[in-house]
Amino acid sequence: MDAVFDLDALLSAEEREWQQRARAFAQERLLPVIEEDFEAGHFRREFVKELGDSGFLGMHLQGYGCAGAGAVSYGLVCLELEAADSGWRTFVSVQGSLAMSAIHKYGSEEQKQQWLPGMAAGDLVGCFALTEPQGGSDPAGMTTTARRDGDGWVIDGAKRWIGLASLADVAVVWAKVDDPSFAGGDGGRAVRGFLVPTSTPGFTATPIDGKLSMRASVQCDVALEGVRVGDDAILPGAKGLSGPFGCLNEARYGIVWGAMGAARSCLEAAISRSVDREVFGKPIGANQLIQAKLADMFLEVEKGILLALHLGRLKERGALTPAQISVGKLNSVREALAIAHEARAILGGDGITNAWPVMRHAANLESVRTYEGTDEIHQLILGRELTGLNAF
Numbered sequence: 001m002d003a004v005f006d007l008d009a010l011l012s013a014e015e016r017e018w019q020q021r022a023r024a025f026a027q028e029r030l031l032p033v034i035e036e037d038f039e040a041g042h043f044r045r046e047f048v049k050e051l052g053d054s055g056f057l058g059m060h061l062q063g064y065g066c067a068g069a070g071a072v073s074y075g076l077v078c079l080e081l082e083a084a085d086s087g088w089r090t091f092v093s094v095q096g097s098l099a100m101s102a103i104h105k106y107g108s109e110e111q112k113q114q115w116l117p118g119m120a121a122g123d124l125v126g127c128f129a130l131t132e133p134q135g136g137s138d139p140a141g142m143t144t145t146a147r148r149d150g151d152g153w154v155i156d157g158a159k160r161w162i163g164l165a166s167l168a169d170v171a172v173v174w175a176k177v178d179d180p181s182f183a184g185g186d187g188g189r190a191v192r193g194f195l196v197p198t199s200t201p202g203f204t205a206t207p208i209d210g211k212l213s214m215r216a217s218v219q220c221d222v223a224l225e226g227v228r229v230g231d232d233a234i235l236p237g238a239k240g241l242s243g244p245f246g247c248l249n250e251a252r253y254g255i256v257w258g259a260m261g262a263a264r265s266c267l268e269a270a271i272s273r274s275v276d277r278e279v280f281g282k283p284i285g286a287n288q289l290i291q292a293k294l295a296d297m298f299l300e301v302e303k304g305i306l307l308a309l310h311l312g313r314l315k316e317r318g319a320l321t322p323a324q325i326s327v328g329k330l331n332s333v334r335e336a337l338a339i340a341h342e343a344r345a346i347l348g349g350d351g352i353t354n355a356w357p358v359m360r361h362a363a364n365l366e367s368v369r370t371y372e373g374t375d376e377i378h379q380l381i382l383g384r385e386l387t388g389l390n391a392f
């Protein structure tokens with residue numbers, strides 16, 4: 001399948017090497033256990049260190065133990081990890097694109113030295129506490145506050161759907177500050193970021209039970225009750241909502257690639273079953289209706305990867321805009337979900353079992369569709385771009 005479009009011809013030797021390393025990790029470490037972990041709802045903590053040893057954590061960042069790889073290399077790693085399971089690509093995104101990016105973009109030199117090398121190595125885990133229980137689409141409406149208290153801050157509030165919070169060593173907590181001299185940049189909304197060690201009294205993370213999606217990863221409710229941190233906890237470079245949005249740009253970019261990995265796995269399963277399942281005395285793949293479905297699925301995978309590559313090249317030139325990222329996130333996840341559903345149909349009854357990865361990918365992609373901006377949010381970002389009118 002890879003050879004039909006020869007995407008490899010568009011990649012450098014270094015990019016292909018990153019891709020191969022991630023594909024090997026996915027096939028040798030993740031795939032043998034992922035069905036078991038998904039069923040058990042188990043996050044395999046020991047893989048965090050292995051991901052660090054492989055150089056995947058914060059791999060697109062420069063210095064502080066990070067690999068300093070290009071945006072396309074990072075995207076290819078996301079694609080290969082998500083071809084195994086969205087939960088593991090999500091972990092790499094939360095750690096590298098959200099928590100580490102926040103510190104790398106906005107942190108003081110001391111904060112970077114304190115946290116980034118350990119996070120890149122997989123010795124420390126970070127989480128990104130933005131979304132709140134009433135919903136994630138409107139971070140401007142957050143109710144978590146940071147109150148000035150002497151020469152420090154006291155944080156109160158609640159966050160929800162926070163990946164890895166119960167395992168994390170540090171949380172990047174976004175809160176509204178009450179001190180005008182610390183506000184800025186977003187029309188008085190006064191959102192600032194704080195680095196909160198999760199051992200701080202008043203910080204509690206509780207895994208959310210009952211998930212039917214991304215079961216091999218952990219998302220939590222976080223309570224912040226009188227969490228006292230020093231002045232050195234505030235991220236000096238993030239003033240206003242552009243702070244967290246700058247990190248969401250990074251994570252959304254990884255999803256553009258990652259969702260195509262899940263789509264590719266579903267297509268591969270559908271092709272494989274089309275060849276070896278016989279109905280009416282011949283392989284189902286010998287039927288025109290099945291071939292038409294496979295061809296359409298293949299087109300969307302290849303177009304999606306070409307789009308991801310285009311966005312990656314723009315990102316490497318420093319020219320990628322938030323609206324372009326919305327194009328990629330919306331398209332990749334929407335098409336990946338459609339491909340997963342079509343693959344499930346081609347697999348017939350077997351498609352609903354865990355003998356094939358398709359239902360797991362379809363279930364995972366429902367989360368991917370919802371986080372980092374829902375389909376509808378990205379449609380509205382694009383609508384605003386096209387019309388100049390804000391429909392939020």
Ligand code: TGC
Pocket residue numbers: 090094098128129130131136137138139140161162163164185186187219240241242243245246248249322371372373374377381392
């Ligand atoms: P708006 O007035 O448009 O902008 C406010 C300020 O932010 C700036 N800005 C951006 N900066 C960088 N990148 C972007 N993509 C940006 N978008 C906006 C903007 O320039 C402005 O800056 P300034 O300095 O001029 O004040 O803000 P708005 O409130 O109208 O935004 C509307 C909207 C809907 C686009 C925005 O709220 C949005 O993107 N909503 C979706 C949020 C989202 O994706 N939430 C899900 C987060 S996922 C998560 O938290 C879980 S992490 C994963 C895990 O833990 O597992």
